[in-house]
Amino acid sequence: MTRMRAKPGRRTPVGRDSRDSLRRFVEMLAEKHPPLSLDAADLTIKDPEQVRRRFGRVFGYLTRVELEVERNVLELRVLMPESTETDRIFYEQVWWPQELQHGVLLDAAQQGFGMMPVPIDVARVSARIRVTGALSHLPGMLGVIRLLYYLTGAATERSAVIAYSRLLDGLRAMGEHAIAETVIAPIRRQEPGHFAYYRGSAEALVKEEGLSDWQLQLARILRRRSFAPVGVTSRRQRADFGDVARALHLDRDLPAVARQISLVEHELLWAQQLGLKVPRYIMAALDEAIALSTARSAAQSVRN
Incomplete structure (x- = not known):
């Protein structure tokens, strides 16, 4: 069967020599972007009520x-029991500890304004996994x-970069510079490295290792049937994601947001x-997601 190959002159974000360059890239991420420290964060909030009202659901999500x-790491171990060594190093030694600390920082910040x-x-x-x-x-x-x-x-990391960028801009506009600069900005700086790894790995798999036509077609079918916004595994969470999208005004330029999410x-x-x-x-x-969020908000307004 035919295989998809790299076009002359095309380079992945981490280089053409996929295995070695991806491994070096992961090692660089670990060295230059260690897990963030809660002790280094300034959790001062000038107007807790305003932050909670405007961005409380965003922080919670x-x-x-x-x-x-x-x-997610448990799922990856089940999904890919024979994953590459570089993938395992990335998700167990880089991605996992970094993301966990992101959650710790966000949780500390949201508790500071009463969430x-x-x-x-x-x-x-899940059984599907x-x-x-x-x-x-x-x-x-x-x-x-x-x-x-x-x-x-x-797609997840592009969504994260967009969300953290919008949240950072919103907090700065409110004058909440402490959590903006010592919580959200450091988190946002770590997300593009994750995206670069996924993009480079996907390009190397398709264009260098090569996938057969039936593999690419099956990937299209499964992706179309299984896609969900980041963090969504239920109808309620889909509406929750819609709340985040509306709070960050993603609904105002949704096609542009979707193009960024679907880039790879x-x-x-x-x-x-x-x-x-x-x-x-x-x-x-x-x-x-946005429709469910809007409908839920309307129903809550009627009840109140």
Whole structure:
């Protein structure tokens, strides 16, 4: 079967010599971006009520997503029991400790303006994940699962960069410079490195290692059926994501946001479909989240 190869002159964010360069990139992330320290954060908040009213749900959602990294690592171990050594080093020694500290910082900040700690799920691995992991032993399936892992990671990290950038701008505009500069800004600085790893890994897998046509087609089908905004595993969480999107005004330029979120998968899975700037399933998922949030807010207003 035909395989997709790299075009002459194209370079991934971490170089053409994929295995060595990805490994060096992970080592660089570990060295230059150690987990953030709570002791270095200034949690001073000038107007707790205003911050809670405007961004309380944003902090709550982001805190949950970051702290649930523990469950995400369990899922990765089940999904890819034969993952590459570099992937394991990345998600166990770099991504996991960094994301966990992001959650610790966000939780400390939100408690400073009166938010209660959010319930998190760190132990439950779904049946769907377990079945998919069992299928990874079949010929060719591990490549598909790896690609889906990289695409999900890339979309998640782009979403995070957008969210933290909007939150940072909002806090600065409110004059809440302490938590803006010592909590949100340091978190935002670490997210692009994660995105670069996922993008470089996905490009190396598709363009250098090579995937067969059936593997790419299966990845398209599974991605279309399984895509969800970051942190969403239920209808309630989908509405919660919509709350975040509305609070950060993502709904005002949603097509541009969707293009950023889908950047890597558009390039690797859908670029040959002319005119398709954003995969339809991504726009549909974002639209649904905002619609659910709007409807829930309207229902709450009626009850009040």
